Amino acid sequence: MRHECAPYGAVSRALFSLDGFRRGARDGVPLAVSIFAYGVGFGLVAAQAGFGVGKAVATSAAIYSGSAQLAAVNLLQTGEATLWALFATILVINARYLLFGAALQPWLWSAGPLRAYGSLLLLGDANWLLTMRRIREGEADRAYLAGTGAPITLGWLAGTALGAGAVSVLPRPEALGFDLMLACFAAGMVTAMVKVRADLLPVAVGAGTALLMAHLFGPAPAIIAAGLAGAAVAALVHR
Incomplete structure (x- = not known):
C-alpha cells in the first residue's frame, strides 16, 4: 500500500x-x-x-x-x-x-x-x-x-x-x-512465530540464558538477560 x-x-x-x-x-x-x-x-x-x-x-x-x-x-x-x-x-x-x-x-x-x-x-x-x-x-x-x-x-x-x-x-x-x-502460552507463541529453522536459534539461546541466569541470580535477572541474548542473536541471524 x-x-x-x-x-x-x-x-x-x-x-x-x-x-x-x-x-x-x-x-x-x-x-x-x-x-x-x-x-x-x-x-x-x-x-x-x-x-x-x-x-x-x-x-x-x-x-x-x-x-x-x-x-x-x-x-x-x-x-x-x-x-x-x-x-x-x-x-x-x-x-x-x-x-x-x-x-x-x-x-x-x-x-x-x-x-x-x-x-x-x-x-x-x-x-x-x-x-x-x-x-x-x-x-x-x-x-x-x-x-x-x-x-x-x-x-x-x-x-x-x-x-x-x-x-x-x-x-x-x-x-x-x-x-x-503462562509457560504454555509462551510456548504456543513461539510455535506460531517460528517459520524457518533459523528462527529456533534465538529461542534456544534465550532459553539457555534464562536457565543459567535463573540458577545463578534468580528469575528477574534471568528475564532481562534472556531477552537481551535472544534479541541480539535474532538481530544477527535476520540482519
Whole structure:
C-alpha cells in the first residue's frame, strides 16, 4: 500500500471501521476464553495475598499483564517489596511491549495518534500475535487490533473478579494447572512465530540464558538477560 509511506496524508486514508472491529472481536473471543481462565488464576493468587475483589480487578486493569502482576504479587508476599522494586519488576517484565509496539507502528500509526494509542491500550501478547499474522495476510483495517483486544480485556477482568471473589470455594491455582498457563502460552507463541529453522536459534539461546541466569541470580535477572541474548542473536541471524 503506497499511501502508508506518506507521514501525513496516510492518516486520513487508513481504514478504521466498525466492520474491522467486529472481525477482530470475533477472532478474539476464542483467545478470551483462555485469558479468562488465566484471570481466574491471578484472582486466586491475589486474594490469597490479601487483595479484595476491587483491588485485584484494579490491578488487572492498571497493569494488564498476567506475568508482571503475578511477579508483583509474589514480591509483595515476601514482605520486602518497595515501590521502586515493584516498578522495576513490572517495567522489566513488560519491556517486550516496546518491541510489540515497534512492530505494529508502521501499520497502526497511519490510522492517526488517537486511534493508535487507544488501540494499544488493549494490546496483549495474544492479540499482538493474532494481529501480526493478519497483517502478513493483508489486513488493512486498523480497528482490527482494538477489536481483538476488547473480548480479551473483558475476559481478563471478569476472570480476575471471579477468582478473587470465589477464593474460598475454588482450589489453589496449582491444583487447577493455572501456574502452567503462562509457560504454555509462551510456548504456543513461539510455535506460531517460528517459520524457518533459523528462527529456533534465538529461542534456544534465550532459553539457555534464562536457565543459567535463573540458577545463578534468580528469575528477574534471568528475564532481562534472556531477552537481551535472544534479541541480539535474532538481530544477527535476520540482519
